[in-house]
Amino acid sequence: MLGVDHLTVRYGSQVALEDATVRFEAGTFSAVIGPNGAGKSTLLKTLVGLLPDPGHHIVFDRGHSPRSCVAYVPQQQTLDWAFPVTVWDVAMMGRTGRLGWLRWPGKRDRELVAGALQQTGVFELRDRHIGALSGGQRQRVLLARMLAREGHILLLDEPLTGVDAATQEQVMALLLGEAERGRAVVMVTHALEQASRWCDHLVLINRRVVADGPPGEVYTPANIEATFSSSFLGHTHAEA
Numbered sequence: 001m002l003g004v005d006h007l008t009v010r011y012g013s014q015v016a017l018e019d020a021t022v023r024f025e026a027g028t029f030s031a032v033i034g035p036n037g038a039g040k041s042t043l044l045k046t047l048v049g050l051l052p053d054p055g056h057h058i059v060f061d062r063g064h065s066p067r068s069c070v071a072y073v074p075q076q077q078t079l080d081w082a083f084p085v086t087v088w089d090v091a092m093m094g095r096t097g098r099l100g101w102l103r104w105p106g107k108r109d110r111e112l113v114a115g116a117l118q119q120t121g122v123f124e125l126r127d128r129h130i131g132a133l134s135g136g137q138r139q140r141v142l143l144a145r146m147l148a149r150e151g152h153i154l155l156l157d158e159p160l161t162g163v164d165a166a167t168q169e170q171v172m173a174l175l176l177g178e179a180e181r182g183r184a185v186v187m188v189t190h191a192l193e194q195a196s197r198w199c200d201h202l203v204l205i206n207r208r209v210v211a212d213g214p215p216g217e218v219y220t221p222a223n224i225e226a227t228f229s230s231s232f233l234g235h236t237h238a239e240a
Contacts, residue, residue, distance in 0.1 A: 071151030
């Protein structure tokens with residue numbers, strides 16, 4: 001289990017997240033949902049250790065740092081896709097945290113990476129430069145890197161953005177499968193309908209946690225209205 005108790009994060013004088021308390025349990029597929037600037041990515045970055053915990057509010061029930069068992073998938077646009085590495089190289093980066101920088105990958109590491117690439121459907125692209133990939137292919141490579149790490153807790157920031165509908169369904173099925181294997185899967189997303197259909201735990205957030213629980217209890221008009229502006233709701237329904 002991983003979570004936060006009364007977490008407040010500020011960027012200078014601006015409050016990004018205020019008094020947030022939430023838990024992510026093993027075997028649960030969770031979605032963190034909210035408008036832009038709501039603190040969703042801030043929550044994930046704090047959990048994974050990319051932002052300092054301002055007051056030791058992270059809760060972790062194994063008695064050691066969560067970094068050793070967390071696998072993190074950042075937003076695609078935050079990465080340098082012109083960097084001269086192949087699909088295989090990126091997936092192997094998932095093993096770096098386990099190996100350390102001074103050890104070469106062994107047979108088991110190569111088998112894990114190959115299995116992760118096959119599971120995400122990009123094994124045939126293993127020798128291709130990452131800059132030559134489509135958005136959906138890039139997302140699959142990031143998922144393969146995540147799987148290769150063998151984390152007990154999987155944190156993903158907007159994994160459905162920039163991919164087509166078929167890839168979105170495949171990503172959701174893969175993540176649900178990981179939760180069913182006993183991992184805690186936490187996904188930041190704007191895809192409300194997919195999240196309510198696939199996930200068994202929703203967290204609605206807008207700087208504060210608005211609602212937290214099963215979709216049947218959380219995904220209500222009142223909670224959605226409290227989370228998003230009316231203009232956002234109108235835009236969403238118009239698109240649907």
